[in-house]
Amino acid sequence: MALILEKISNLKNKGKKHSNSKTYVLKNLEKEGIKKNNFKVALVGNPNSGKSTLFNQLTGSHQHVGNWPGVTVEKKEGNLVHKGAQIAIADLPGVYSLSPCSFEEIITRNYLLEDEVDVIINIVDATNIERNLYLTTQLLELQKPLVVALNMYDLLKGKNMKLDFLELEKLLGVPVVPISANRGTNLEKLLDAVVNNKNVTTRARIYDKKTTEALKIIEKSLIDFGITDTSVPWLAIKLFEDDELILHKLNLSKKVVDQINEQKNKIELSENTERQTLIAIQRYRYLNMLCKSIVIKGENKSTKFTEFLDSILLNRFLAFPLFFFILALIFYITFGPIGTFFKDAINSFICDGVGNASYVFLNKFGASAWSKSLIRDGIIQGVGSVVSFLPQIILLFTLLSLLEDSGYMARAAFIMDKPLKLLGLSGKAFVPLLMGFGCSVPAALGTRILEKDKDKKRTIFMIPFMSCSAKMPIYAMFISVFFGQHKVLAIFLIYLTGIMVSIFTAFMLKGSTKKNEQPVFLMELPGYKLPTAKNLFFHVFEKVKDFLEKAATVLIAASIIIWFLQSFDFGLDMVTDSSESILATFGRLIAPVFSFCGFGDWRASVSLICGVIAKESVISTMAILYSSNDGTSLQNLIMVHFTKSSACSFMVFALLYTPCIAALSSIKRELANRKIFYLYIIYQLVLAWGISALVFNFSKAIFKA
Amino acid sequence: MKLNLLSSGQSAKVVKINSKDKKFKIRMTDMGFVPGCAVYVKRVAPLGDPMQVSLHGYELSIGKFEASKIEVVI
Known part of the structure; x- marks a missing residue:
């Protein structure tokens, strides 16, 4: 609490004073090669992975958090000071992917692409790592400084699981910091990693040889066309996946579009796959292998607890009476x-x-x-x-x-x-x-x-x-x-x-809707958690x-x-x-x-x-x-x-x-x-x-x- | 076989997603329904829809209509 109060008072003293001259000073500092001390950070992660809890811990604010996917539906912003560096944090709505399928996904990816985000903190739920790292594979492709916050690391023990985060760091090529947003552990280290951020240089080998080659050629055509953004690898993938929003925005010449199409057609597809899903398949294949090498699982006690509760609360006969x-x-x-x-x-x-x-x-x-x-x-x-x-x-x-x-x-x-x-x-x-x-x-x-x-x-x-x-x-x-x-x-x-x-x-x-317009029902079922007194308060x-x-x-x-x-x-x-x-x-x-x-x-x-x-x-x-x-x-x-x-x-x-x-x-x-x-x-x-x-x-x- | 026809306790592997809706397809693959992925049907809701499946180590509830678009083999 004292820490939070200190942060707030720091914020009040320093927060707005420099905001006007900030960008100017910053640019000069960068020119002179002096280390940057002013960061714009985005919190990105799956729904219900603890983004808002972390945001509250870091900024001392009290955003609404809950244990169901989709609690945060708007972008929230806050500030903090860490070792003399000013950090402005944006808490983005949870997304499973950067595909342009939902409102939240479009908000998040536009923010990451257009706003001058210096560092992305990707929150990954350590207890549900495979599913969570899917988004990470996409964030890596943005080629922006990325720090993975491995949240709920403290819960692994109860789940009888072990995770080799150093190996994960090596494989992904970005800093990985195990934290507990709920208890506030290791947050200093996380902020250290944010302040010492570097551009992503290594690239995890996610795609097979043919796809990688095709992507490289698309990247080259984009660079030749004059796109110098760091997110070129990501743009190449999106174009490969026929992402219309990106295609529309880039406004490419016909020549480049033809070059891209040529590469797309080169990839032979098996009868079960299409180009749009090819990338996703390869990402999951990669993650499957990655998780095999970093996760050690024992018999899982806490899932047993959730399963036990579900067997009662979702029981065919008891569910509605209990509800x-x-x-x-x-x-x-x-x-x-x-x-x-x-x-x-x-x-x-x-x-x-x-x-x-x-x-x-x-x-x-x-x-x-x-x-x-x-x-x-x-x-x-x-x-x-x-x-x-x-x-x-x-x-x-x-x-x-x-x-x-x-x-x-x-x-x-x-x-x-x-x-x-x-x-x-x-x-x-x-x-x-x-x-x-x-x-x-x-x-x-x-x-x-x-x-x-x-x-x-x-x-x-x-x-x-x-x-x-x-x-x-x-x-x-x-x-x-x-x-x-x-x-x-x-x-x-x-x-x-x-x-x-x-x-x-x-x-x-x-009456005004057609029969075939059924609502989509896809929802993650989170494990039960004991509500914390602090959150409740x-x-x-x-x-x-x-x-x-x-x-x-x-x-x-x-x-x-x-x-x-x-x-x-x-x-x-x-x-x-x-x-x-x-x-x-x-x-x-x-x-x-x-x-x-x-x-x-x-x-x-x-x-x-x-x-x-x-x-x-x-x-x-x-x-x-x-x-x-x-x-x-x-x-x-x-x-x-x-x-x-x-x-x-x-x-x-x-x-x-x-x-x-x-x-x-x-x-x-x-x-x-x-x-x-x-x-x-x-x-x-x-x-x-x-x-x-x-x-x-x-x-x-x-x-x- | 389609995923919605499995009963609780059955496991299967995803073959493909049968849909012409591009967004739906991307959505499903993003959620992990990719060819070769193992799916386990944990339970069906008390009123028969939706169903709870586990895949890639997480729990997902999915409507029977959505599940009917997913082709699997046991």
């Missing part, structure tokens, strides 16, 4: 007695303790009635009733991150693939959908693990209906007032409604910080603005009855729309609109708008202004209508299509209104109120 049990347990812990106990404790502390103390305090100083009402009934009641959900949010996020870190997420996707296929989705879609119960923002981003754009879009459409944690205060407030005896059942029904609407949405959109800590920051800024500001707008009229005179205020005038414009749903009160409409800023502010706004000067609690006020049936329809509307601004912008970015985005918003609003009106009329018949 539903796990989800029910998360739900029960969060909303059942444990979560409620903490919530009530905090709520009574803030609303009664802090609220009354501030009232007494303000009285002492003879504060005016309106200021007392603003502080106690507005800010403290409103923000307090939201903050009291913190324990439940902590519980939910802790449990969700336990699922992520343990490796169960990939299993859930495995067993859910078939049911999700009925909706035209891949099993992988389960992961972002489940994350949606926490927060829609990372969930929408998480859809990038889906291979096809259509799957991705459809999953994004489903996510907002998975009720996010910020909506909890709304349900809890109404349920405690009207359905106190059936708390858990009522909240379960709300969540179920969201899930059903989500499924309905997916079904509707399924950061995961939850980030969320808590985020939540409290939002409460301290957005909610308080919104509360004050709302209070102001409902206390003054257009002439800026203070009103005695808030129904004459500015806000009421606006609210009344919209309110009639909701009279079909049973809550045509302007205050309810305004609260819902405020909910677009942040869902937490629905309740904090209600606390202000419904407050009266006699100190009646929000619960009692809601009892006066709502009925059982309008409470139901209000909750349903809050569940289904457009998500908050943060989620909307994340959805908009992921959809990357403005028209579809706006149509989707309209869909949500119409659907929310329609279902809410239906619920109102049905429940009116049932409850007779």
Whole structure:
């Protein structure tokens, strides 16, 4: 920790000061032959090989990590100082290859080719070396300084495996440093290797004689054409593989293209292979031999542990009961007695303790009635009733991150693939959908693990209906007032409604896809891991910080603005009855729309609109708008202004209508299509209104109120 | 024989990938389905799709549809 703090302070002191003059100074230094002290480093590796864990260790930041492939979907950047050298690190999304097949692969390879990356750190999972080194063979061909970080080296012992990393270093011709990103071991050595980097000079003999000759000739034609880049060997291979993106980008003359084609045609192919796969076949053949010479395997204990757990969790008869049990347990812990106990404790502390103390305090100083009402009934009641959900949010996020870190997420996707296929989705879609119960923002981003754009879009459409944690205060407030005896059942029904609407949405959109457009399902199943306390802590800590920051800024500001707008009229005179205020005038414009749903009160409409800023502010706004000067609690006020049936329809509307601004912008970015985005918003609003009106009329018949 | 027709506990060797989709083919070879590679079917999901296979020392879950494009010999 001290080390990290030191790094951060170094970073703050030195980080930005030199950034402008950096390149200039650097160039001069290089000219004079002085050793470079400023590096741009890229972290590249397979999904779930520990890139983000290493990135966090090196830069002291807290990027989201988990034990399923595809946690990092965006490029992240950070800085550190090592022995006087400034190192800027970019954490790239995990890829299996540099083929242009997926979005992540294209991002990664463009970054490596175009940005001025000085050193590539290739993270290789030592416990899964053959599969991981496949990418390494491609990175070697870029001919850029490369350091292999052999991660999870400490786990080999438990797996009864030995790895000759010195031999690997010799065979690959680049530095290989065994590390443990999780424990932070050997990172100094890794950074030493980065600082002392050299260009890759040796070339591992991966391809057979004929292929090598053909590649050499292609390289020569490229150099003759005037391409001097170090990545020429890699470009030659890509051209040999008919990589259209590269061919297009290089804009070669017809003569060169003909020369390349001649070489391609020269290679005779057996009946089972084609040129595109020939290279891959040879790479795997090479790796197979390489691994035989460096890996010594004994009987594997830890795979046995994973196999044992899988034999239960993926058992034909037990898999689904256990799956539903796990989800029910998360739900029960969060909303059942444990979560409620903490919530009530905090709520009574803030609303009664802090609220009354501030009232007494303000009285002492003879504060005016309106200021007392603003502080106690507005800010403290409103923000307090939201903050009291913190324990439940902590519980939910802790449990969700336990699922992520343990490796169960990939299993859930495995067993859910078939049911999700009925909706035209891949099993992988389960992961972002489940994350949606926490927060829609990372969930929408998480859809990038889906291979096809259509799957991705459809999953994004489903996510907002998975009720996010910020909506909890709304349900809890109404349920405690009207359905106190059936708390858990009522909240379960709300969540179920969201899930059903989500499924309905997916079904509707399924019609628009053709039958042969099946979603691709290919996913690595990582071994189970014990979640580390540190990781769990950061995961939850980030969320808590985020939540409290939002409460301290957005909610308080919104509360004050709302209070102001409902206390003054257009002439800026203070009103005695808030129904004459500015806000009421606006609210009344919209309110009639909701009279079909049973809550045509302007205050309810305004609260819902405020909910677009942040869902937490629905309740904090209600606390202000419904407050009266006699100190009646929000619960009692809601009892006066709502009925059982309008409470139901209000909750349903809050569940289904457009998500908050943060989620909307994340959805908009992921959809990357403005028209579809706006149509989707309209869909949500119409659907929310329609279902809410239906619920109102049905429940009116049932409850007779 | 096609990979999707194997039952759990069976091993086989990959012969080729039958697909006209170039991207799909590259994707499969990148994941290690290259001619001559040994594949072991560990289990089939409770609802019959997808299946879990191990190859090159790692575990992969693959949809039956994708597996049907992979020709193997036992």
